[in-house]
Amino acid sequence: MKVVLFGATGMIGQGVLRECLLDPAVTGVLTVGRAASGKQDAKLREITHADLGDLTPIQGDLRGADACFFCLGVSSAGMSEDAYRRITYDYTMAAARVFAAQDPQATFVYVSGAGTDSTEKGRSMWARIKGKTENDVLALLPNSYMFRPGYIQPMHGVTSRTRLYRAVYAVAVPLYPVLRRLFPKSITTTETIGRAMINIAAKGAPKRVLDPSDINTAG
Numbered sequence: 001m002k003v004v005l006f007g008a009t010g011m012i013g014q015g016v017l018r019e020c021l022l023d024p025a026v027t028g029v030l031t032v033g034r035a036a037s038g039k040q041d042a043k044l045r046e047i048t049h050a051d052l053g054d055l056t057p058i059q060g061d062l063r064g065a066d067a068c069f070f071c072l073g074v075s076s077a078g079m080s081e082d083a084y085r086r087i088t089y090d091y092t093m094a095a096a097r098v099f100a101a102q103d104p105q106a107t108f109v110y111v112s113g114a115g116t117d118s119t120e121k122g123r124s125m126w127a128r129i130k131g132k133t134e135n136d137v138l139a140l141l142p143n144s145y146m147f148r149p150g151y152i153q154p155m156h157g158v159t160s161r162t163r164l165y166r167a168v169y170a171v172a173v174p175l176y177p178v179l180r181r182l183f184p185k186s187i188t189t190t191e192t193i194g195r196a197m198i199n200i201a202a203k204g205a206p207k208r209v210l211d212p213s214d215i216n217t218a219g
Helices: 011-022 056-062 081-102 125-140 163-182 190-203 212-218
Strands: 002-006 028-033 044-048 067-070 107-111 144-147 151-153 187-189
Touching (some): 002 011, 011 067, 011 190, 028 056, 056 081, 067 190, 081 125, 107 190, 125 144, 144 190, 151 190, 187 190, 187 212
Parallel strands (some): 002 028, 002 067, 028 044, 067 107, 107 144
């Protein structure tokens, strides 16, 4: 299986990249982002690309993949709606359109979030934009899946790039076993998300929008 991974330097992307590199069924991984992950592996190739809203210069490099794992995202805190939409919607759709044009049967997994608004009409700006992104990707690609994780525990040295989140996760590490028992349907890990993406790319899934419980089952 050949995989294209967007957002490999983020917390979720780091976990997904780790699982892809460990899995013998994944024969090649191409990461795309504004910065390289810095990882070294025989089956890893990385492309740094400044404008993720325009993938025309590198679209040939994306051809022939069996799956695209789109893990790129940003918190909406302190962002204008236009800026958040550009990163959340425009970047995702740029990748989805490339795959729709040249590899329409490839699996496309988009990391969304719990609370996403599929109606696109709610008060929450981020939830509306995530909802539109999900809806448009689902309509464009027949083998697309939306991951809506809730709380995500980073594993195996994976870290968040956001200082506040790093502090929260540091505090939560010893509490994770308790949280998992108390809220099993709301919590997952970076490892499980990566395993779930690989398994769904190989075998599909009965649902196209997956909550944390579905992700845990698939992983």
